[in-house]
Structures are given as C-alpha cells and as structure tokens.
Amino acid sequence: MAKQLVQGNEACVEAAIAAGVSFFAGYPITPSTEIAEKMAEKLPAKGKVFIQMEDEIASMAAIIGASLTGAKSMTATSGPGFSLMQENIGYAAMTEVPVVVVNVQRGGPSTGTPTLPSQGDMMQARWGTHGDHPVIALAPSSVQETYDLTFEAFNLSEKYMVPVVLLMDEIVGHMREGIELYKPEKIIDRRKPVQSPEEYLPYQTDDSLIPALAPFGQGYRYHVTGLIHDETGFPSNSPKVIEGLVERINKKIDKHADEIITYNSFDVDDADVVLLAYGSPVRSARQVQQAARQEGLKVGLVQMITVWPFPHKVLSQLYRQTEATFIVPELSLGQLADELSKSVPREKILRVNRNDGSLITPAQLDAVVREAVR
Amino acid sequence: MNYKNYLRWNKLPHIWCPGCGHGIVLGAFLRAVAQRELNKDDVAVVSGIGCSSRAAGYVDFNTLHTAHGRAIPFATGIKLSRPDMKVIVLTGDGDATAIGGNHFIHAARRNLDLTVIVFNNNIYGMTSGQFSPMTPHINFATTAPHGNFDYPFDLVELAKGAGATYVARGAAAYPRQLEKAIGQGLDHEGFSVIEAMSQCPTYYGRKNKMGTAEQMLKWQKENATVSSNPGEKIPLGVFVQVERPEYTKLTGQFIDSVSGGK
Amino acid sequence: MSGRFQVEIDPAYCKACRLCIQVCPKKVLAQRADGKAIVENPDDCIGCQLCEWHCPDFAITIKGEKKNG
Numbered sequence: 201m202a203k204q205l206v207q208g209n210e211a212c213v214e215a216a217i218a219a220g221v222s223f224f225a226g227y228p229i230t231p232s233t234e235i236a237e238k239m240a241e242k243l244p245a246k247g248k249v250f251i252q253m254e255d256e257i258a259s260m261a262a263i264i265g266a267s268l269t270g271a272k273s274m275t276a277t278s279g280p281g282f283s284l285m286q287e288n289i290g291y292a293a294m295t296e297v298p299v300v301v302v303n304v305q306r307g308g309p310s311t312g313t314p315t316l317p318s319q320g321d322m323m324q325a326r327w328g329t330h331g332d333h334p335v336i337a338l339a340p341s342s343v344q345e346t347y348d349l350t351f352e353a354f355n356l357s358e359k360y361m362v363p364v365v366l367l368m369d370e371i372v373g374h375m376r377e378g379i380e381l382y383k384p385e386k387i388i389d390r391r392k393p394v395q396s397p398e399e400y401l402p403y404q405t406d407d408s409l410i411p412a413l414a415p416f417g418q419g420y421r422y423h424v425t426g427l428i429h430d431e432t433g434f435p436s437n438s439p440k441v442i443e444g445l446v447e448r449i450n451k452k453i454d455k456h457a458d459e460i461i462t463y464n465s466f467d468v469d470d471a472d473v474v475l476l477a478y479g480s481p482v483r484s485a486r487q488v489q490q491a492a493r494q495e496g497l498k499v500g501l502v503q504m505i506t507v508w509p510f511p512h513k514v515l516s517q518l519y520r521q522t523e524a525t526f527i528v529p530e531l532s533l534g535q536l537a538d539e540l541s542k543s544v545p546r547e548k549i550l551r552v553n554r555n556d557g558s559l560i561t562p563a564q565l566d567a568v569v570r571e572a573v574r
Numbered sequence: 575m576n577y578k579n580y581l582r583w584n585k586l587p588h589i590w591c592p593g594c595g596h597g598i599v600l601g602a603f604l605r606a607v608a609q610r611e612l613n614k615d616d617v618a619v620v621s622g623i624g625c626s627s628r629a630a631g632y633v634d635f636n637t638l639h640t641a642h643g644r645a646i647p648f649a650t651g652i653k654l655s656r657p658d659m660k661v662i663v664l665t666g667d668g669d670a671t672a673i674g675g676n677h678f679i680h681a682a683r684r685n686l687d688l689t690v691i692v693f694n695n696n697i698y699g700m701t702s703g704q705f706s707p708m709t710p711h712i713n714f715a716t717t718a719p720h721g722n723f724d725y726p727f728d729l730v731e732l733a734k735g736a737g738a739t740y741v742a743r744g745a746a747a748y749p750r751q752l753e754k755a756i757g758q759g760l761d762h763e764g765f766s767v768i769e770a771m772s773q774c775p776t777y778y779g780r781k782n783k784m785g786t787a788e789q790m791l792k793w794q795k796e797n798a799t800v801s802s803n804p805g806e807k808i809p810l811g812v813f814v815q816v817e818r819p820e821y822t823k824l825t826g827q828f829i830d831s832v833s834g835g836k
Numbered sequence: 837m838s839g840r841f842q843v844e845i846d847p848a849y850c851k852a853c854r855l856c857i858q859v860c861p862k863k864v865l866a867q868r869a870d871g872k873a874i875v876e877n878p879d880d881c882i883g884c885q886l887c888e889w890h891c892p893d894f895a896i897t898i899k900g901e902k903k904n905g
Contacts, residue, residue, distance in 0.1 A: 222655070223651065223654065223655055225650075225651065244828055244829045244832040244833060245832050245833050246833065247829055247833045248829075249654050249655065249825060249829075251650070251654060251825075253647060253650075253680070254647075254676050254677060254680040255676060257644065257647070258644070258646075258647035258650070258676075258677050258680070259647075261640065261641070261644045261647035261648045261650075261651065261677075262647045262648070262650045262651035262654075263651060264648060264651060265620070265638070265647070265648040265649060265650060265651025265652040265653075265655070266651035266652065266654065266655040267651070268638065268651075268652060269651075269652055269655040269656045269659075270655075271655045273651070287641055287644075288641060288644065291640065291641050416618055416636040416638075416652060416656065416659070417615060417616060417618065417636060417656050417658075417659050418615070419615050421614055421615060421634060421635060421636050421637075422636070422637075423630070423631055423637045423638075423639065424637065424638045424639065425631070425638075425639035426639065426640065426641055427639070434585065434631060435631070578894060578897070581894060586849060586893075586894065587848070587849050587851065587893060588893070590892060591851075592851035592852055592853040593851070593853030593854070593855060593892065594853075594892055595892065596892065597891070597892025597893050597894065598855075598889070598890055598891075598892050601888075601889060601891070601892075601894065602889070605889075746890075746892075749886075749889035749890060750889065753889075786854070787853045787854070787855055788853075788854050788855060788858045791855060791858065791859075791890070792858070
C-alpha cells in the first residue's frame, strides 16, 4: 500500500472514520484542534454527525448520549479540556458506555504551554475522575501508531464497555509522516443483549463481567444512572450492591489485562539497561538503544503501547529476569517512573525528565545510558 | 393510554417529600404524553441531578439520569443520533440555570428539538435548602441565612433571550394549564422550555415561613395567574411560540447537501 | 346509592399531604387517623379530577364518566 504524508491528528481522524465513528462532539483547543476541524469536514460527507459544543463538559456528555443510541462516538481535547471532561469520563466508566477520548497532551498545569508537548496527563488519564474506576489508555509514538491505535481504542471501548483515552502528545499530533491508511482488519462492535426486552437486565453480566447495553430506542427500556446501581440499572444503597458494582467494573479490566496490554520490546532479554518509554520519547529512546547495541552495549527498550492498565506484570517479570537498571525518559517530572517503582525497586530506576517544552533528545538520553552501563 | 401506565410502579412511592409539587408536575407531564399516545420505546427522558431529576427513574421510557447540570448535552447526543426519538429533559431550577446554565442557553440557541421541563421549587432541595439562581431576592435559604442578596433569573426571559422557540410557564397549582403548556411544548418542533412552579414545603417553604404544602399551593394559586393581564402576579401561559429551523433538521439537510444524500 | 364517579385512594402511596382535601370543591375527602386521605362523601364527587391532578403521589384515581381527558 502506498504511503501518504499525514499529520498525527489527521491520522486519528482517518482511523476513526475507518473504525466507523458516527458521532463527534468537541470544543476547540490546541494542540488537538485539527481533529475537530477534520471531523467537521469529513463526517457530514459520510452522513455522520459533527457538533461543536459549548465546552468540553458538554462534548463529553454528548458523546455518551450518542453512544447510548449505539453510535460509535468520540471527542478530542488537550489538558485543560481533559480536566473538564473528567466528570463525564467518570460517568461513562460508571455506566459502562463506550466512548473514545483523545487527549493530545500539552504542557500544564493550567493553560501551561498550549503549543508544546508534555506527558503530564498520564496520571490524570488514570485517576482524573473521582472514585475507583476503570479506564484504558493507549499512547502512540508515531503517526502510523496513531492510526493503528485509534482503531484499537474503538475496539477496546466497544469490547469492554469502557471509556478509552488515546493519550497522544503535541509532537505526535502535529508531526507529519508517511503512513499506510489501510482498512482495519477487525472491527469490534459492542455486544447485543441476548434476552428479550421483558427479561433484560442491562447490567447483568456473564463471566466476562462485561454488560450488553442495548441501544436506546430499540425496545429495551431501561434506566441509566451514575449512582451506584444494581443489575436492573436502578439506584441502590445496599452495601452488597455497592461493593459488587465497584469491584466488577474494575475487575472487568483487570481480568482482561493480559489481552488488553500491548507493548513492544527491543533487545531486553540480556539487557543491563532497559529504557522504558511511551509516546514521543520512544523515538529518541529507540535511536539511542539501537546505537548502543551497535556498540555492543546491552541496552534494551520497552515501548508501552498501553499506558493503562499499567503493564506491571510484564515489567516486574523483566526486572526479575534481568535485574536491569531502568531508564525512564518522560516529558513530566516522573509520573511514569513513579508508577514503575511499584514493580521495579526505586534505586534501579533512573529518571530522565524534561518539562521545558522540548523533546528529550537522543544526546540527553545517551549520556544517561552511558553512565548507567559504565 | 392511561397516563399512569407510563409510571414504573415498582419504583413508587417516590422519594419526594409529602406535599412536594414535583409529583404534580410529573403527573401533568405524563397526561400530556398520554394524550399524544407516545410510544414508550420512542421516548428518551434525560435528567440531571437534584430532586426533580429523580423523576427519570419513575417513568417507563428510555431513561438517563446524568450528572449535575448536564442533562441537556447528554440529550443533545441522543437527539442528534436518533432525531426520530422524542427527547425530553426533566430538570430543576438549580440544575438547569446554575451548573447547567451554559448548556441551557446553547441548546436554545441551536433550537434543538428537546422538550425541557424545569421543575422550579426556587431551592436546592436534594442538598437541603441552599439558594438557587431562581430563589427570589431577599428570600431565605440555608446558604442565605440573612436573606439572599442575589437577584434571580426569570427563566422565561432567559429562554427567550437565548433563542428558545417555545417558552411557557405553568404551576403545580394549575395542573390542567401546566399539562397543556407541556403538551404544546411536546408538539412544538424546536427547543421548548416549560417552567413548572413547584412547591418545596420541606426547605423553601420552611425557610421562608410559607407554611404547609397546602398553604404554599394556595399562595401559588393566588400569586400566579393565567390571566393575560397579570398585574403584579406571576404570569402563566405560553410566552413564545415561533417557527425557526430546527437543529436536527438543519443537520440532516446539511449532511444531505454535503454527502449528496449518501 | 353510589355517585356517578368513584374516587379511589391507594393508602400505600398517600403521604398525607392534604392537598387533595384542600382542592376538592365538594368536600368529598377527609383525613383518617394516620393523616392519609379517605373518601368521606363519595356521592358528592362531581368528577372534576382536581384531587387526582393535585396528588403528588399518584395515589388517587377518579373513575366513571369523565368531563376531562
């Protein structure tokens, strides 16, 4: 397939359309705005809906409403807008309505640096909304991966009935690369109820722990609420129901973590030093890692594709196997390194942080790698 | 169909206090629905948070009890994806005009075909009696122990100014008129707002020494009027009923023109 | 002799708010010991349905020939 020169944000739009997105609601914000612009241009031509809402809270609410009718729905934003979306991301997690939320990260806190990259929203993607809740977050490091992972985001959200965050960053969003705009092989649609409307309980699940929510307006009348609810969908204060629901919606993801989590590892088996990165820092990390190997240095790389759920199992196993030193380049003050310290001892983690709006350069990383292998 | 068949009887009695006007408003709404013989499967009822928003749980439609103030944007997503469905928002004065005020004016501006019934009890009842943007000036509330010095919204004027194409006010004390006002709102194609005055004897009434539910209803009856010459009284009736292209229709036409009807 | 209209009150739903008693123009309704509404003068009911429409709890049903829908 011939490659085309595409911007990261555009690749996201192309993939979403190929995945069957039929509803987009959003609000302009740098550096994600091109996603809304392209959606506005392309969706109506496909007979689909684009709406520019009054803010990000409303955008998030609108995509949940649309998804409840069965429409594959999506929004895109950046840090400040992502903050506003948290309320209804929690609602989607609680009510198990599939949606895709793209966050093209910029520097924070607050309005921060609108045009510069950052990875400061990693923890917000996981814990931004209140309460114990499930979420899946994926992070591309290239335009092609943005295309690939946008499909994956829709598939995972439909399969697990959960909000999925595509955690891009300004570099990945604004960069142009030659990519293949292929047709996705596998498109997953949410399960349909097997019971008749009379017997239907919206939040009854089988061993998968995943409910089959019927689209609104198709004869299955039920109630959806952000309050703790039982299998019928109606509110309950029963301790058993509270515990059962909160555990199930979280276990729904934990139980399938091995299927959900994807990563790329390069030369890690005999590594003395393992670089761990996601998003745009992967690009420098890969270059440094390959150069080091050519010199005979035992340096490996793990590129996280799935940021949440976090690949603790993979990383703790890798540490036990190699006892390697982990070098963590990231565009934040250590959100990734801190999380890693749950599975790798703190003293075995070297942090390479950058929060001045610039990328971590290969030279910056190379110096740390050489120090570590010495 | 009998309007009571639209209730989820296994969820009743409801949580509202004795004498609360919300049940009266809900009844008027359901009678308006029954007169139009709306098919339960074709209706979505969306609510926010607060006493009024609990109404969604009691009615046998596709029901969505959302986050505080957000009923309208959730309803927007439903309506745009399923323009054939009747989408109704049940909300309160605080839900619709404070935390949800921005969504309210923008849906009005778009003239999206939603029927929005604002249960106005002039107070936050669910959190036990704080003042709302529709609590009258110098009335009392738990967060206005010395009297509320904020000035309230006039919802009719707010809706009108924002571009709503159907705006009416009714009251629990005039249930027949309220039912008609809601019914005309359901018939209207476009953003329809019905303010429904409702008594809260537990908080608003008690804080403002308005007496029992009976006395509050009597106050409503005496201080609101369906007359076209209301004088100093609160006017009830239909204040705006105009035709303007409806949003899902516009979206549909736009999609057809851009996509060539694909 | 029973009147043209039957007033049915379901005590399971009545919350004893007295609104029906107040709005009835014919004093058909009264309060029983526990405060809930009862039908005291059924024959006087004129079928106006004000009690039913003002009942916040869906506890009242007027049956019989109706003036209004």
